[in-house]
Amino acid sequence: MADRGGDVTEAATGHYPAHMIALCEAIWGEGFLSPGGTAEVGRIVGGEDIRGAAVLEIGSGAGGTAMALVEGLGAGYVTGIDVEDVVLDHARALIAARGLTGRIGLVKVVPGPLPFPPGTFDVVFSKDSIVHIHDKRALMAEVFRVLRPGGRFLASDWLAGSETPSAAMQAYVAAEGLDFGMATAAEYRAAMEAAGFVDVVTRPRNEWYRREARDELARLKGPLGRKAEDRVGKDFVDRNIAIWEKMIPVLDAGEHCPTHLSAVKP
Numbered sequence: 088m089a090d091r092g093g094d095v096t097e098a099a100t101g102h103y104p105a106h107m108i109a110l111c112e113a114i115w116g117e118g119f120l121s122p123g124g125t126a127e128v129g130r131i132v133g134g135e136d137i138r139g140a141a142v143l144e145i146g147s148g149a150g151g152t153a154m155a156l157v158e159g160l161g162a163g164y165v166t167g168i169d170v171e172d173v174v175l176d177h178a179r180a181l182i183a184a185r186g187l188t189g190r191i192g193l194v195k196v197v198p199g200p201l202p203f204p205p206g207t208f209d210v211v212f213s214k215d216s217i218v219h220i221h222d223k224r225a226l227m228a229e230v231f232r233v234l235r236p237g238g239r240f241l242a243s244d245w246l247a248g249s250e251t252p253s254a255a256m257q258a259y260v261a262a263e264g265l266d267f268g269m270a271t272a273a274e275y276r277a278a279m280e281a282a283g284f285v286d287v288v289t290r291p292r293n294e295w296y297r298r299e300a301r302d303e304l305a306r307l308k309g310p311l312g313r314k315a316e317d318r319v320g321k322d323f324v325d326r327n328i329a330i331w332e333k334m335i336p337v338l339d340a341g342e343h344c345p346t347h348l349s350a351v352k353p
Contacts, residue, residue: 102171102264102265102266103120103148103149103171103173103174104173105173105177106318106319106320106323108120108149108173108174108177109315109318109319110315110318110319110323110324110327111149112149113311113314113315113318114303114306114307114311115151116151117151117181118148118149118150118151118152118154118178118181119148119149119151119152120148120149120151120174120215121148121214121215121216122215122296122299122300122303122345123299124151124155125151125155125159127214127243128152128155128156128159128160128214129155129159129160130347131212131214131241131242131243131347132156132160132212132241133241133347133349135210135239135241135349137156137160137161137162137209137210138160138161138162138163139161139162139163140162140163140208140209140210141163141164141166141207141208141209141210142156142162142163142164142165142166142208142209142210142211142212143165143166143167143168143201143203143207143208143210143211143212143233144156144165144166144167144168144211144212144213144214145168145211145212145213145216145217145230145242146168146169146213146214146215146216146217146219147165147167147168147169147174147175147178147193148169148174148178148214148216149174149177149178149181150167150177150178150179150181150182150191150193151181152167152212152214153165153167153178153182153187153191153193154181154182154185154187154191156212157187157190157191158185158187162190162210163190164190164191164192165190165191165192165212166192166193166194166203166208167191167192167193167194168193168194168195168196168201168202169193169194169195169196170195170196170197172195175193175195178193179193200229200232201229201230201232201233203233204233205232205233206233206234206235206236207233207234207235208233208234208235208238209234209235209237209238209239210234210238210239210240210241211230211233211234211238211239211240211241211242212241212242213242213243213244214242214243215243215244215245215345216244217242217244218244218245218265218267218268218269219265219266219267219268220268221268222268223268223270223274223275223278224277224278224281224282226278227240227278227279227281227282227284228281228282230282231282231283231284231352234352235352236352236353237351237352237353238351238352239349239350239351239352240279240284240348240349240350240351240352241348241349242347242348242349243292243345243346243347243348244275244345244346244348245267245269245343245344245345245346246269246270246271246272246275246289246344246345246346247269247270247271247342247343247344248271248293248340248341248342248343248344249271249342250271250274252342253337253340253342255333255336255337255340255342256337256340256342256343258333259330259333259334259336259337259343262329262330262333263330263334269343272289272291272344272346275289275346275348276289279348279350283352283353284350284351284352285350285351285352285353286349286350286351287349287350288347288348288349288350289346289347289348290346290347290348290349291344291345291346292344292345292346292347293338293341293343293344293345293346295345296338296345297335297338297339300331300334300335300338301335303331304328304331304332304335307324307327307328307331308328312324312328
């Protein structure tokens, strides 16, 4: 996934070893490390026409999103960046198997600004990855810099419903163990506007994921979880069941609020 800290690509690596990727794919589909799969990628893009666009994907993960952008939505070329070799290797294998190496390139990044010249991309896209970046203002300034005039920022992220997390929310984040840097919708909006973006939109997806998370938990407790045990072990499946059981109450409370984000560089 993507990153954390003051630098846009500063991250704690090693969050997605092979057994974590295997469980995520069992729940969300091949190449995906977060909910909704290909259909959710389409919903994030919405009515925007990205056919032929040069796209930067922040937090390319296991490759599913980049393939959906190219195959389903007609992106011209996707440059995906990530910090973890394991997910990059996994994604490259999937992309090669689909014959898409001519339209998707993946780059391992290091802490610091985005490694691209100003005005390189038509679209900057991210799916549930920039939650790992704590400094949203630094991120949005860099996204703005690498976009061409008229370029679009299109993303989903896991937002906080409150600046002061409850004990239940703190327990959930600790259980995830993924060094989340969750911001509120107001903080995201302020960061985008400070960078110079216009037409800023934050659209909550909490109601959708409350339903999805319950289905995911039921599947983890059922045949999907039992099948996954053969690959990742019963202890790992049980640990993730416990995470979902902590997550659903904070989704219900609105403290954990998946959200779609969009903005335009004038």
